[in-house]
Amino acid sequence: MGKTFFRLRSLTALIAGVGAMAGQAQAAEGQPSPWQISLQTPVTEVAHAMHDFHNLLLWIIGLIVAFVAALLLIVILRYNEKANPTPSRFSHNSLLEVAWTVVPVLILVVIAVPSFKLLRQQLILPPSDITVKVTAHQWYWTYDYPEDQGGGFGFDSNYIPADQLQAGQPRLLAVDNELVLPVNKTVRVQVTAADVIHAFAMPSFGLKIDAIPGRLNETWFKAEKEGIYYGQCSLICGQNHAFMPIAIRIVSEERYAEWLAEAKTKFAANDNNGRPTMVASRLASR
Ligand SMILES: [Cu+2]
Structure with missing residues (x-):
């Protein structure tokens, strides 16, 4: 009797444990979660x-x-x-x-x-609404928004060190300047590198593409859901490979328009940043 009860109790505990794990796996969207047992929630x-x-x-x-x-x-x-x-x-x-x-x-x-x-x-890239250019560096990312799509600026995105994290910011994933893009829009992502080979990867978008110096790689995504999504450089690129996360914030179209206007002023000083100004139509023809 005692033995059966014990077995029943362990079984209940096991079921509860698996349930908790499944709950956990769904808890945090756009980033890995403790005890996660499946892939990250897909949003494309x-x-x-x-x-x-x-x-x-x-x-x-x-x-x-x-x-x-x-x-x-x-x-x-x-x-x-x-x-x-x-x-x-x-x-x-x-x-x-x-x-x-x-x-x-x-x-x-x-x-x-x-x-x-x-x-x-x-x-096979579908016709895109927006183009962004991603340049990998040792050990951070640069994002450029083309001039003919309301952009004409670029900025660097660096990870936030553990002792400077705000509440809710995941360690080694949160960055100072996120890549902001609108929901339900087809985004063409052009990826290159300035020094060594890196890889631009975003698990929730099912996206991973090599960033190779001297080569312009292309991929695309269309996010179905607003939110913040995290990825990491996925090709070992040197000592700080683990410290160049990718954060993409997907916002509504209205918010995106506001952000573009804000970012234009904020990153005005970065204009060109020593790089030629990016024009989507010129890049798209390649
Ligand atoms: Cu890298």
Whole structure:
């Protein structure tokens, strides 16, 4: 009786624990959370597609593991020396050999179809509403807003050291100047680097692209939800690689227009910042 009660109690505790973990995983959007067990909440079409693909693969992998484990168990139990003292001596079975060649091929085809679909979605840029240029440096990011889209300024984005954090700012993710962009707009992101290779990555957007000196890479996103989203440089780039986070604040269209006006004054002194003024139409033609 006591034992059963104890078991029941551990089971309840386990269920509560898993529930708490699931709750935790959903608690903080746009950033990792303690005990998170799945991917970060997706907020773009591409990120949703990535999650679906991930879940499909999880099912396929799970079924293969279960199948192979069952075969192993059968072999161990039924064909051990004791249970099967005189083994058969055949070494070929044409039907089986065809099956174990064809079935994996079919599984790969099932994986390939959504995989290529996702790649198309990521790599073929839809017509964009806004362009921003991202330049990686050792060890911070520079964001440029094109002149012909109400911008014409650029600024640096540095992480906030742990002893200067305000309430609610996550350590090693919060930055002084966030990349501000509007919700439900297709944003073309042009990525390059000024020194070594870095990578611009935003898990909630399903976005990761290399920042390579002398090369202009392009990607895109369309965020469905306002909020603050965090990412990190994702290619080891030197001693302070862990100290160049990415913070994107997605705001309403009205707020974005206000921010553009404020930022124009705030970053006026940075105008050009030694860089040629950025014009989206000129960059888009590349
Ligand atoms: Cu980096």
